[in-house]
Amino acid sequence: MAEREVDRSxxxxxxxxxALRDQILSGALRPGERISELQxxxxxxxxRTPVRMALVRLEEEGLLEAIPSGGxxxxxxxxxxxxxxxxxxxxxxxxxxxxAAERGVSARxxxxxxxxxxxxxxxxxxxxxSVDAFSSYVTLNARFHALLTELSRxxxxxxxxxxxxxxxxASPSGFVMAQSALPEAQQILIIGQEHHRVVIDAxxxxxxxxxxxxxxxxARLAVRNLRLALRNRTHLDLLPALALIKSATD
Amino acid sequence: MAEREVDRSxxxxxxxxxALRDQILSGALRPGERISELQxxxxxxxxRTPVRMALVRLEEEGLLEAIPSGGxxxxxxxxxxxxxxxxxxxxxxxxxxxxAAERGVSARxxxxxxxxxxxxxxxxxxxxxSVDAFSSYVTLNARFHALLTELSRxxxxxxxxxxxxxxxxASPSGFVMAQSALPEAQQILIIGQEHHRVVIDAxxxxxxxxxxxxxxxxARLAVRNLRLALRNRTHLDLLPALALIKSATD
DNA sequence: TGAATACGCTGTGTATACAATATCGCAGGA
DNA sequence: TCCTGCGATATTGTATACACAGCGTATTCA
Numbered sequence: 001m002a003e004r005e006v007d008r009s010x011x012x013x014x015x016x017x018x019a020l021r022d023q024i025l026s027g028a029l030r031p032g033e034r035i036s037e038l039q040x041x042x043x044x045x046x047x048r049t050p051v052r053m054a055l056v057r058l059e060e061e062g063l064l065e066a067i068p069s070g071g072x073x074x075x076x077x078x079x080x081x082x083x084x085x086x087x088x089x090x091x092x093x094x095x096x097x098x099x100a101a102e103r104g105v106s107a108r109x110x111x112x113x114x115x116x117x118x119x120x121x122x123x124x125x126x127x128x129x130s131v132d133a134f135s136s137y138v139t140l141n142a143r144f145h146a147l148l149t150e151l152s153r154x155x156x157x158x159x160x161x162x163x164x165x166x167x168x169x170a171s172p173s174g175f176v177m178a179q180s181a182l183p184e185a186q187q188i189l190i191i192g193q194e195h196h197r198v199v200i201d202a203x204x205x206x207x208x209x210x211x212x213x214x215x216x217x218x219a220r221l222a223v224r225n226l227r228l229a230l231r232n233r234t235h236l237d238l239l240p241a242l243a244l245i246k247s248a249t250d
Numbered sequence: 251m252a253e254r255e256v257d258r259s260x261x262x263x264x265x266x267x268x269a270l271r272d273q274i275l276s277g278a279l280r281p282g283e284r285i286s287e288l289q290x291x292x293x294x295x296x297x298r299t300p301v302r303m304a305l306v307r308l309e310e311e312g313l314l315e316a317i318p319s320g321g322x323x324x325x326x327x328x329x330x331x332x333x334x335x336x337x338x339x340x341x342x343x344x345x346x347x348x349x350a351a352e353r354g355v356s357a358r359x360x361x362x363x364x365x366x367x368x369x370x371x372x373x374x375x376x377x378x379x380s381v382d383a384f385s386s387y388v389t390l391n392a393r394f395h396a397l398l399t400e401l402s403r404x405x406x407x408x409x410x411x412x413x414x415x416x417x418x419x420a421s422p423s424g425f426v427m428a429q430s431a432l433p434e435a436q437q438i439l440i441i442g443q444e445h446h447r448v449v450i451d452a453x454x455x456x457x458x459x460x461x462x463x464x465x466x467x468x469a470r471l472a473v474r475n476l477r478l479a480l481r482n483r484t485h486l487d488l489l490p491a492l493a494l495i496k497s498a499t500d
Numbered sequence: 501t502g503a504a505t506a507c508g509c510t511g512t513g514t515a516t517a518c519a520a521t522a523t524c525g526c527a528g529g530a
Numbered sequence: 531t532c533c534t535g536c537g538a539t540a541t542t543g544t545a546t547a548c549a550c551a552g553c554g555t556a557t558t559c560a
Contacts, residue, residue, distance in 0.1 A: 012514065037542070047515050049299070052542095053306065060310050062409070069522065070542050084349075084404040091345050095338065154334040156417075159312070164410060262544065288511065297545050302512090319552075320512050 016046040017054035024063050024074055025168060031076035034067065061166040077169075079230060083223045085170035090219020092161045093149065097211035100151035101203045109151065113200055116144045120193055128186060137189065138173045144196060145172040148215075151203065188225055192218065266296040267304035274313050274324055275418060281326035284317065311416040327419075329480060333473045335420035340469020342411045343395065346402035347461035351453045355401055363401075363450055366394045370443055378436055387439065388423045394446060395422040398465075401453065438475055442468065 020040060023029050040051045055072050058064045064072040120140050123133045149161050165171045176192075195218040202211035270290060273279050290301045305322050308314045314322040370390050373383045399411050415421040426439075445468040452461035 036540095038540090048542095049514055049516090052303075056303070056306060062406075080404070081406055085406045088342075088345065088407055088410060091341060092338075095341050099334075154330070156312075156331050156335045156420075157338055160338060160410070160414060163413065167406075170406075286511070298512095299544055299546090303543095 012046040012050035013053045013057075016040070016044040016051045017057055019044040020051075020054055020058055021061075021063065024058075029074045031074050034071060034073045035064065036071060061163075063167070077167075079227075082169050083226060085164065085167055086223050086226065087216075087219050089161065089164045089170050090216050090222070092157065092164055093145065093219070094212040094215040096149050096152035096154070096157055096161065097199050097203060097215045098208040099154055099157065100148070101206050101208040101211040103153060104206060105151055105203055110200065110204065113144065113147050113151075116140055116147065117193070117196055117200065120144070120196070124186075124190060124193060129189070138176055141176055141192075142172045148199065188221075191221065195221075262296040262300035263303045263307075266290070266294040266301050267307055269294040270301075270304055270308060271311075271313065274308075279324050281324050284321060284323045285314070286321060313417070327417075329477075332419050333476060335414065335417055336473050336476065337466075337469050339411065339414045339420050340466050340472070342407065342414055343399065343469070344462040344465040346399050346404070346407055346411060347449050347453060347465045348458040349404055349407065350398070350401035351456050351458040351461040353403060354456060355453055359401065360450065360454065363394065363397050366390055366397065367443075367446055367450065370394070370446070374436075374440060374443060379439070388426050391426055391442075392422045398449065438471075441471065445471075 020035075020043075023043065029035060035055070037048055037051055037055070040055065041048055044051060044054075046054075055064060059066055059072060063075060065075045067073055120137060123129065123137050123140070126133055129137070149158055152158065176189075195214050198214045199211050199218075202208075202214060270285075273293065279285060285305070287298055287301055287305070290305065291298055294301060294304075296304075305314060309316055309322060313325060315325045317323055370387060373379065373387050373390070376383055379387070399408055402408065418424045426442075445464050448464045449461050449468075452458075452464060
């Protein structure tokens with residue numbers, strides 16, 4: 001134990017998990033690289049048990065992959081893996097929107113969504129949008145998606161959506177940031193906001209099919225834009241999560 | 251250590267996980283019941299570290315729930331949780347079928363699916379179906395769904411479908427067994443088989459939307475039948491997985 | 501007699517020691 | 531020179547010990 005000071009305010013497992021995730025997302029650990037427990041113990045300061053725990057959790061999140069002979073490696077993603085993940089989440093959110101519409105949502109429950117919508121409207125009034133406003137947009141957008149998911153009132157579905165969003169590039173914030181690299185960024189944000197407006201309207205009028213369709217379109221748009229952004233890799237370093245893309249895209 | 255003989259042929263973690271899952275699914279552990287590590291150590295014969303590992307994995311599978319103050323409890327499911335889980339998997343499989351259709355599948359890749367289909371046809375020729383044949387049907391059906399999922403060639407999607415099928419009542423075998431309790435069981439199996447036939451046809455003709463629609467319908471049918479089966483709880487003990495349903499369905 | 505405090509026990513989180521296995525390198529023989 | 535086998539080393543899997551926290555109970559004081 002010696003002089004290693006232990007921070008008791010937060011569990012060692014969580015601490016190790018966060019530290020490891022940072023290392024992966026920041027690119028300190030390259031995709032495909034094997035990650036050894038001992039090495040992780042040194043860099044995180046926790047001991048082997050919590051580190052192992054953290055590694056297992058990160059595997060579940062999808063950031064790591066178990067090596068059959070033992071140990072873990074940083075997972076590498078192809079461009080298609082990423083677009084599939086986004087479309088996957090869109091499909092799940094579509095189902096959530098349909099559940100919300102079919103099961104009925106009170107005006108009171110819809111209130112936070114509408115507030116979110118209005119706040120984003122306010123932000124988008126700026127042309128061009130400032131860096132600060134964009135950052136607020138990312139937060140509000142994530143909040144909107146989370147609230148929408150909750151409306152489904154289906155714990156199994158919510159759980160699954162959370163898992164699908166665990167990969168940084170598949171999270172609402174992730175793909176908004178990817179799109180921001182495009183010159184048409186502002187236009188894209190405005191279209192996205194239009195989708196948000198439509199889905200609320202569809203849920204209010206209990207039109208399940210329409211609510212579902214618009215969320216899927218929302219995701220498909222994101223996929224198209226991500227492809228564009230990857231073509232002209234200009235400001236792509238904006239999105240550290242993309243460090244996970246394997247260099248040799250197949 | 252003393253006289254505890256250790257089985258080295260399979261990892262202790264896996265052994266503990268299987269033993270615990272058996273206990274949960276067999277109903278030895280009631281839903282909502284707290285499960286203590288020490289108790290699990292005694293019943294599984296493994297030591298605390300692998301047991302903890304197994305508990306974490308079972309939590310990820312969705313069978314257990316972490317208690318904030320520490321420890322785990324057996325998760326309880328409402329009837330709606332179960333039908334949502336089935337519909338969720340249907341939606342995911344629909345996406346897989348669409349991917350398969352849109353991305354194209356060679357005749358060679360479709361071969362195993364068709365063999366599966368033919369084998370099931372053979373089984374269904376018996377009227378009424380024997381217990382043995384039914385058991386073969388369950389296996390073949392699971393195989394069909396797994397093969398179909400593979401055809402999507404989308405690792406993220408396959409991964410998600412696997413997770414969605416982890417809960418026993420959400421797996422292909424699970425809901426087939428639930429439906430078997432109904433008097434119209436034979437008829438239901440025949441309709442299901444028709445769905446299988448259509449999805450292969452749609453994939454062959456690259457009709458993504460049709461392939462997707464039929465898989466969703468497939469799941470919706472299962473949900474309807476599950477509801478029926480739960481109404482007249484006659485042979486419901488056929489499905490041990492349903493031990494997880496909380497007694498007071500909300 | 502009731503309430504409050506203290507003590508003890510059960511159980512989890514963490515650390516570390518030990519055992520088993522896989523991989524890599526080196527040496528010897530074909 | 532290449533292949534194979536054996537050994538050493540490194541790393542994971544497993545077991546257990548220790549510490550701290552939460553909770554229940556019992557005892558004492560008002």
